[in-house]
Amino acid sequence: MNRPGVALVQYLTEMAEEVHPVDLGERVRAGSRRVRRRRRVALVATVAAAVALASGVGWAGRPSPNGLSDRPAAPAPATIPAGLYYLDTTVDSARVLLLDGAGQAREVKKVIAPECGVTLSPDRRQVAWVEVDVRIGTSGPLMVAHAGQKDARKVLDDVRCTGGDNPVWLPDSARLLIARSSAAQRRLVEASSGAVSDTPFAAVRDYVCWSPNGQYVAYRENSQVVVARAGDGTVVHRIVFGDESVSVRGVSDDGGRAVTSAGPSVIRYGAPQLDYGSHQVDTVTGEDVPLPAEIAPAEEADAQVQPAPGNHVLVRIPGSPAAALYLLDAAGRILDRRAEPETLKQAALIGQ
Incomplete structure (x- = not known):
């Protein structure tokens, strides 16, 4: 009969023979190798996802394996506004005209000469101008009147009206x-009270x-x-244009396209006609934005281009035999x- 102490010693001896020394350094290295393997798997998965995304971009505009196409979406429907406003200038007066959806033009305001810089408010409710004959002077009282009414009130004296200073x-x-x-710098004036205040664009001439x-x-x-x-x-965009005789006449809702004139102002009846733009330029790249070949006139200056709400552009081609007005989207597609x-061919488009 074995004694209990002898049995315990024998058991511990057998267990020691089965145990090997533990190399902690090797254990750490093995764990590190497992982590690196997991990282490589994650990296490969990320690269595969990027390649898949790039492949999707590369297939844009071409049929995909499932039979679908990634062609650009069709333009959202939009129409030319029913009411358009024009300025018809003669030696004796300037008339603001409204062209309705039925194609009928009616007078909404007549300003008797001398007048300069007649301009319609964005809400189409007021007309402003400077009471001066530009053949003998460059400044006068700023006048404001309600469209459709005969009222006219002086808002402020000594207001300039010379091209870009209008x-x-x-x-x-x-x-x-x-x-x-x-004054050396520009200011803002309240049409209702004549109160004057500062503007961030005071130095722009x-x-x-x-x-x-x-x-x-x-x-x-x-x-x-x-x-x-x-x-x-x-300032969010600044591009070199080169020709200092060209001026800016409009900017799109996203600030990405500017409308510029084709050259110096045209003079009629001794006063500058309402200036308009005829050319578009990308304000990020500086590249020209041409009109669609279908409507582009032979002479660029024969087009009148205005930014329109919704990042659209309204193009007027007075000499076009088929249609004079076109609404384009930001991609240049005709909407x-x-x-x-015919009675409006000599008038200038001033509001939408």
């Missing part, structure tokens, strides 16, 4: 950007244009086209077209 309505239809002969949604402002600075935030004047009465 009064410009702000998107709120309550204030105008003005320049004065007695050329045309200043707001986008239809009021978010951006565009102007020329020396040989550059500048796009800035309307609220504080922070709508409309004929224009």
Whole structure:
């Protein structure tokens, strides 16, 4: 009969013979190898996902294996506004005309000469102008009247009206950007009270244009086209344009396209006609944005281009025999077209 102590010693001896020394360094290295393997698997999965995404981009516009196509989406439907406003200028007066959806034009305001810089407020309710004969002077009282009424009131004296210094309505239809002969910088004036205040664009001495949604402002600075935030004047785009005789006449809702003139202002009846743009430029790349070949006139200056709400653009071709008005989307696709009465061929489009 074995004693208990002897049995315990024998058991411990057998167990020791089966145990091997533990190499902690090797255990750590093995764990590290497992972690690296997991990382490589994760990296391969990430690369595979990137390749799959790149392959999807590479297939854009081509049929996919499931028979579907990644072609650009069709343009969203849009139409030319039913009411369009024109300015018809003669030696004796300037008339603001409304072209309705039925193709009929009627007078909404007549301003008797001398007048300069007649401009319609964005809400189409007020008309402003400077009472001056530009053949003998460059400044005079700023006048404002309600569209459809005979009232006219003086808002402020000594307001300039020379090309890019013309009064410009702000998107709120309550204030105008003005320049004065007695001041070096531009100011804002309240149409209702004549109160004057500061503006971030005080130093701009050329045309200043707001986008239809009021978010951006565009102007020329020396040989550059500048796009800035309307609220504080922070510049977001700046491109070299080169021709200092060209000025900015509009900017799209996203600030990505500016409308410029084809050259210096045209003079009629001793005063500058309402200036318009005829050319588009990408304010990010500086590249030209051409009109569709279907509607582009032989002479670029024969087109009148205006930014329209929704990042669209309204193009007027007065010499077009088929249709004079076209609405384009940001990609240059024609969304709508409309004929224009012969009686408006000599008038300028000033509002939508």
